[in-house]
Amino acid sequence: MNKRNKTTADDAFAERAKHLFDESVDGLDGETRSKLNRGRQAALAELQSGGRRWTQWVPAGGVAVAAVAALVVWTGSLQVPDLDVPAVASDMEILLTEDSLEMLEDLEFYSWIDLDAETIETDLPANNVG
Amino acid sequence: MNAYTASFAVSCFASDRKGVDTLQREARLNGFFADIEKRALRIAEISIRDRDEALDLGQDAMIKLARNYADRPDDEWTPLFYRILQNRIRDWQRRQVVRNRVMVFFGRGKEDEDYDPIAAAPDPAGRTPDEELQSHEAMESLEEAIGALPGRQREAFMLRTFEGLNVAGTANAMGCSEGSVKTHYSRAIHSLRETLGEHWQ
Numbered sequence: 001m002n003k004r005n006k007t008t009a010d011d012a013f014a015e016r017a018k019h020l021f022d023e024s025v026d027g028l029d030g031e032t033r034s035k036l037n038r039g040r041q042a043a044l045a046e047l048q049s050g051g052r053r054w055t056q057w058v059p060a061g062g063v064a065v066a067a068v069a070a071l072v073v074w075t076g077s078l079q080v081p082d083l084d085v086p087a088v089a090s091d092m093e094i095l096l097t098e099d100s101l102e103m104l105e106d107l108e109f110y111s112w113i114d115l116d117a118e119t120i121e122t123d124l125p126a127n128n129v130g
Numbered sequence: 131m132n133a134y135t136a137s138f139a140v141s142c143f144a145s146d147r148k149g150v151d152t153l154q155r156e157a158r159l160n161g162f163f164a165d166i167e168k169r170a171l172r173i174a175e176i177s178i179r180d181r182d183e184a185l186d187l188g189q190d191a192m193i194k195l196a197r198n199y200a201d202r203p204d205d206e207w208t209p210l211f212y213r214i215l216q217n218r219i220r221d222w223q224r225r226q227v228v229r230n231r232v233m234v235f236f237g238r239g240k241e242d243e244d245y246d247p248i249a250a251a252p253d254p255a256g257r258t259p260d261e262e263l264q265s266h267e268a269m270e271s272l273e274e275a276i277g278a279l280p281g282r283q284r285e286a287f288m289l290r291t292f293e294g295l296n297v298a299g300t301a302n303a304m305g306c307s308e309g310s311v312k313t314h315y316s317r318a319i320h321s322l323r324e325t326l327g328e329h330w331q
Contacts, residue, residue, distance in 0.1 A: 010319045014291045016330075017322075020269045021292045025168045032181065036171060039189035040163040047156055047196040 159200055162207050163192055166293075170215060173288045176273050177219045178226075187222060191215040208295065209302035216285055216303060223281075268330060275325040279318055282306075286314035287322070 028036075167188060174184035191214040199210050276284055282304070289300045290311070300315075301308045 013319060013323055017272055018291050020265060020272060021172065023265055024269050025172050028168055032171070035185050036167045039185060040160065040167060040192060042189060043163060043192035043196045044156055044160055046193045047159060047200055
């Protein structure tokens with residue numbers, strides 16, 4: 001297949017894919033459309049309130065803490081033990097990201113699920129029919 | 131009119147002007163979201179194979195755009211929105227990997243395998259059942275093939291083909307060079323055509 005034919009075939013493929021995709025978009029059910037509408041209104045409400053979540057200040061807080069720590073070390077008022085600085089910085093970065101905070105929340109949730117499942121298994125009588 | 135009154139009038143006018151600007155911007159943003167939200171949902175859904183999660187990611191992306199980038203020129207919104215959405219999708223996928231690892235640690239298998247494409251299928255749209263079935267099956271095959279692509283190829287293909295972004299806009303949304311977009315897109319098309327075969331078209 002020469003280059004021109006290949007491009008034509010690629011274009012035809014993309015066109016067919018786009019057509020199917022558009023059909024699937026047009027076929028979205030009412031419930032999904034309603035949820036999308038609610039999500040859009042929530043986003044627009046954010047525009048009106050101009051609200052900022054506390055997690056937005058985490059990076060700034062991290063920089064401030066780092067600056068204070070650097071100042072303390074520089075002035076010699078604190079003896080810092082030998083630390084693997086890149087590793088500590090990397091851990092701090094991971095801990096301070098919003099995603100990691102969400103992940104920690106998730107971990108609690110999974111622990112709870114696990115505990116709950118065990119409780120249910122323990123509490124259920126052997127014959128729980130009826 | 132004394133100086134104080136004049137100053138007050140100017141202040142009121144400026145305040146009114148600001149309110150009008152905010153309303154106009156909100157109306158434009160509303161139109162932008164209304165135009166893009168359904169395609170964005172499907173793009174996210176194809177990436178992560180979960181409609182509810184895709185709805186959440188889409189809403190997050192809209193909120194972040196409204197919060198941080200509403201002041202930017204309107205023509206920058208589309209690539210910015212998709213850049214946010216793609217980052218959200220990548221974060222979600224990373225978290226899924228960790229989550230699955232934790233699930234295995236607690237002795238549970240993957241719980242995400244209950245995705246039911248039939249239950250998630252869209253409502254009929256005026257086609258005969260045969261036509262609808264054919265389209266549905268073709269789209270299912272396409273979604274599976276897209277899902278099997280490497281992440282960057284998947285992004286390039288969907289942004290170029292489904293959203294209709296040009297090379298520059300796609301590069302902006304993906305945070306890479308235009309050359310990379312062309313390479314990813316070309317490889318994606320080649321791979322998809324090979325996977326789906328000639329009969330698919």
